[in-house]
Amino acid sequence: MIEAAVSMSALGLGLGLLLGVAARRFHVETPPVVDAIDAILPGTNCGACGYPGCHGLAEAMAEGSAPVTACTPGGRDVALQLATIVDTGSDGAVAGMAETEPTVAFIFEDHCTGCMKCFKRCPTDAIIGANRQIHSVVVDACIGCDACIEVCPTEAIVKRVKPKSIKNWYWDKPQPAFGSGNGGYAA
Structure with a gap:
């Protein structure tokens, strides 16, 4: 028993040293x-x-x-x-490139079969649900990458504009009113 533990430890130490030397010798510097x-x-x-x-x-x-x-x-x-x-x-x-509002995925729950394909494809774990149960999207975690839309077999997932909340609400940019005497902006 002690011989097996010693031999496995020596093998692990030797291979670890070999990997460390190889990592330093064959290191490629990225620009x-x-x-x-x-x-x-x-x-x-x-x-x-x-x-x-x-x-x-x-x-x-x-x-x-x-x-x-x-x-x-x-x-x-x-x-x-x-x-x-x-x-x-x-x-x-x-x-x-047009200034677009951020979009997120939205799942129509009456079309969702719970196949888990979208759940597995989401890179940010924004989709919650379980096998054969309805899934839902956590809006704050979704980045709008369309990975889940591509794999949905029932086309239950669509892209929507991210709903405004206190966390992501902002003032709209003022639109210039041409021909007005106040510096180009509407009063």
């Missing part, structure tokens, strides 16, 4: 621009951009093969921050 882009991205790894995660998208943006508008859950604000780092000449794409 600082990739780390800067990755810090701006939401970090939910939802895959809505078509890349395996936020770090994969950051690498593609640093290479110039992905546009700064690829992160749909991040929206226009993230795209504007990314445009300052990634100089791809995509300022026109960001300027043409």
Whole structure:
């Protein structure tokens, strides 16, 4: 019994040392621009951009093969921050990107069969429910990545504008009133 414990401990120690040496010897340094882009991205790894995660998208943006508008859950604000780092000449794409309100998933409970496919696909665990029971979406946790909408077999999930609450309510931007004498804004 003691011989088995000693041999397993020695084997674990030896393989751990081997892995540590290999990690130092074959370490690949990532460019600082990739780390800067990755810090701006939401970090939910939802895959809505078509890349395996936020770090994969950051690498593609640093290479110039992905546009700064690829992160749909991040929206226009993230795209504007990314445009300052990634100089791809995509300022026109960001300027043409419409300011949209944040969206979240909504489940029609009378169509939900409780198949758990949406529950398993949600990267932020925003869907709650159990097998063969009705599911629901936690609005504050949903990022609107559409991963659950794609896998729902009964089409019970739709995208809706995020409802306003005390936490996310804001004043609407004032609309300019052209031709008025008060600096261009309606009184």
